[in-house]
Amino acid sequence: MTNCDALIVGGGPAGSTCARALRQAGWNVIVIDRARFPRDKVCAGWLTPDVFRLLDLAPAEYRDAGLTLQEITGFRTGLLRGPSLDTPYAHVVSYAIRRREFDEYLLRRARVHVREQTALTSLRRDGRVWAANEEIRTPFVIGAGGHFCPVARRLRDRAAPSPPIVAKEAEYRLDGRGSTVAPNVAEFFFCNDLDGYGWCVRKGGYLNVGIGRRGGPHFNAHVNDFVSFLESSGKAPGASRLQWRGHAYLASGVGPRPVVADGLLLIGDAAGLACPESGEGIRPAIESARLAAQTVIAAGGRHGVEALLPYQAAVSRLHPRVHGASAVVRSVQAAIGRALLRSPAFTRHVVLDRWFLRRS
Numbered sequence: 001m002t003n004c005d006a007l008i009v010g011g012g013p014a015g016s017t018c019a020r021a022l023r024q025a026g027w028n029v030i031v032i033d034r035a036r037f038p039r040d041k042v043c044a045g046w047l048t049p050d051v052f053r054l055l056d057l058a059p060a061e062y063r064d065a066g067l068t069l070q071e072i073t074g075f076r077t078g079l080l081r082g083p084s085l086d087t088p089y090a091h092v093v094s095y096a097i098r099r100r101e102f103d104e105y106l107l108r109r110a111r112v113h114v115r116e117q118t119a120l121t122s123l124r125r126d127g128r129v130w131a132a133n134e135e136i137r138t139p140f141v142i143g144a145g146g147h148f149c150p151v152a153r154r155l156r157d158r159a160a161p162s163p164p165i166v167a168k169e170a171e172y173r174l175d176g177r178g179s180t181v182a183p184n185v186a187e188f189f190f191c192n193d194l195d196g197y198g199w200c201v202r203k204g205g206y207l208n209v210g211i212g213r214r215g216g217p218h219f220n221a222h223v224n225d226f227v228s229f230l231e232s233s234g235k236a237p238g239a240s241r242l243q244w245r246g247h248a249y250l251a252s253g254v255g256p257r258p259v260v261a262d263g264l265l266l267i268g269d270a271a272g273l274a275c276p277e278s279g280e281g282i283r284p285a286i287e288s289a290r291l292a293a294q295t296v297i298a299a300g301g302r303h304g305v306e307a308l309l310p311y312q313a314a315v316s317r318l319h320p321r322v323h324g325a326s327a328v329v330r331s332v333q334a335a336i337g338r339a340l341l342r343s344p345a346f347t348r349h350v351v352l353d354r355w356f357l358r359r360s
Helices: 013-024 049-054 059-064 099-110 150-155 219-233 282-298 305-318 327-340 344-356
Strands: 006-009 029-032 070-072 074-079 084-088 094-096 113-115 123-126 129-132 136-138 141-143 165-173 185-190 196-203 206-214 245-249 264-266
Touching: 006 013, 006 129, 006 136, 013 029, 013 099, 013 282, 029 099, 029 136, 049 059, 049 094, 049 282, 070 196, 074 344, 084 185, 084 344, 094 196, 123 150, 141 150, 150 264, 196 219, 206 219, 264 282, 282 305, 327 344
Parallel strands: 006 029, 006 141, 029 113, 074 185, 141 264
Antiparallel strands: 070 094, 074 084, 123 129, 129 136, 165 206, 165 245, 185 196, 196 206
16 A cells, blocks of 8 residues: 555645645655546636635746736626626736636646645544545544545534535637627626626636536526626627536535544545535635644644544634524525616625625
8 A cells, every 4th residue: 555644535626725835844745636627617717816825826936837817806796687886906916817727737736746636535544544446544534525525424413415506617718709798897797696706717818607506406598698698798609518517515504524534634625615605615724724734743642532623613613503584584595686886886895895706
C-alpha cells in the first residue's frame, strides 16, 4: 500500500486548496478524483475579490497565466419576464471564470500527487488509519467530492435528508453569435415564487447561462420556461440546442452533520455549505478547506474525533442549522420579496451586496 499523511477525495477548489495548505506545511498529500482534468463543471463561475485573497492569488497573476478572467462592474436583476433593474458599481466587484480552467489551475498549483480518473470505491478502518481502495493508507481522509461525495455518505445523519438545490447550465463559445448580455454585467432573473433564479454571465468570448432552484417536481418546466426566455430576449439565441448539464448541492445550514469523525472531515459542497440565498459555493468551499487544513495541522498528529471538533465548531458557527418555513410563510415571503426586488436600495444593499457579493 501507499502511505500518505492525508488523502483528499475530490480535486475541485475545496480539495486543491486544502491540499496546497497541507503541502505547504510539509505534509505528503494525495488527491483522487473520478474526473480527468481539465473537466467541465456546472457553475456560473463568478468570484469576488475576497476569494482571490483567500487563495493567496492576485487576479492579475491568474489572468497572466492565459486564463479567462471577466471583470464584472454591474448587475441586471429582476423577475423572469418582468421589468429589470440595472445596478452599476464604480469598481470591479466580481470576476467570472471558466471552471474548466480554474479548477485545473488550482489543482496543478497545489503541487501534490494527483490520481485522476480514480473514484473512491472502498474505505475501511485499518487499526488507527484508513485504507482507501485497498491501495492507500492514511490517518486523514478529507471529503471534497461535492454533493455525492462518498465520504459524506458515511457521515450523513439519519434524519430525513433535506431536498437539494438542483441546477442546469450551459456554457459555450459565442463565436460571433449574438447576445444582448454585456461583458461586464452579470444578469440574475428570479422565478416568480423566489425559489430559484436564472443567470446569464459573460466570460470573455464565452457565455454561461443556467437556472437553479430548490428541489421540486416541476424543475424541468422552469428550465424550459427559462430557455424560452433566453431565446425570445436575444440573450442566448438557440438556447434550446445547447448541451445542458445538471448539478445538485445542499445550501448552508441543511448539510450533513457531523462533518467530522475519527480521521474524517468534510469540506465544501460535501459538507453542504453553499450560500443559501445565491447558491454560490466557491467561497465557502475555500474557507472550509483552509479551516480543515488548519485544524488537522494543529492536531499535532492526533486524528481522533476530539482533535477535529474545532473544525466542527467553526463550521457550525459559520453555517448554523436552519429550519424550513411553512408553505404559507414562504408564500408571504415571496410576495414581499417580489415587491422589494423593484427597490434599487434593497437590490443593491441586500440582494447584491449581502447575498451575492457577501460584503459585510
